[in-house]
Amino acid sequence: MQTISIITNRKKDPDSRVTSNCERILKKKYNVILCDGTDEKETELALDKSFAAVIIGGDGTILSSAHIAAKKAVPLLGINMGHMGFLADVEISEVEDALLSVMEGNFTIEERFMLSATLLKKDGRKENLTALNDLVISRASYTRMVALDVWIDDHFVASYMGDGVVVATPTGSTAYSLSAGGPVVDASLCVSIITPVCPHTMGAKPLIVPGEAKISIRFKNTFDDVSMLTSDGQRAFETSEGDVIHIEGSPLKARLIKVSDRNFHEILHKKLQG
Secondary structure: OOEEEEEEOOOOOOOOHHHHHHHHHHOOOOEEEEEEOOOHHHHHHHHHOOOEEEEEEOHHHHHHHHHHHHHHOOOEEEEEOOOOOOOOOEEHHHHHHHHHHHHOOOOEEEEEEEEEEEEEOOOOOEEEEEEOOEEEEEEOOOOOOEEEEEEEOOEEEEEEEEOEEEEEOOHHHHOHHHHOOOOOOOOOOOEEEEEEEOOOOOOOOOEEEEOOOOEEEEEOOOOOOOEEEEEOOOEEEEEOOOOEEEEEEEEEEEEEEEOOOOOHHHHHHHHHOO
């Protein structure tokens, strides 16, 4: 018998009503592992044993599991208990029908482009990151700016001074990048979007580059000498003058289970305009 995980954000489902209902349905065909979506180690152990996972929460809960699931090629079915729900395919009212569709094999798997990044600290330390939505470089203080130099494929592109820079995937183009003035990009594409956040230069505009392009960002002097790098809003690192981050398309893909026939443009209309 195959094993499936249910990864729950307990803050979104405090009484476990949705989790218990999903477990009841899925147990008719699968072994079920229940997992706390805020515990990365528990999530990793559960996904090691699972052919798929049901994520109960919002897009943040999916993002917290996506980099682990991508390494194991485990597809995720998102049940939306958050607000926007661009990644979650299933609304609460659709749960039973959606799970039955999965059990009957009536679903597709949508692969999403991800980013791979290496943060090189000036003291020689190194951090590796994977992001489904975005990598965000931001100021550490509300009253200070961050200064950055950007290269693409070792060619200098621009210097930015402002609140920071977002490097997003098409999946992440509807998140922080959009709020910062970036374009909405169809989630099926393999490109990276570079969006300056509140730049202090009139000519600083968002830039779309091929997914295989190598983006390098060097941290220049900031007024605090400290800025922040975050990955999918989940992992955060302090950065300072002389640090460099290299970003490119990841060989890993996030695999999202789709049981509905809603496409990207329908979801976009519903979430942003509906």
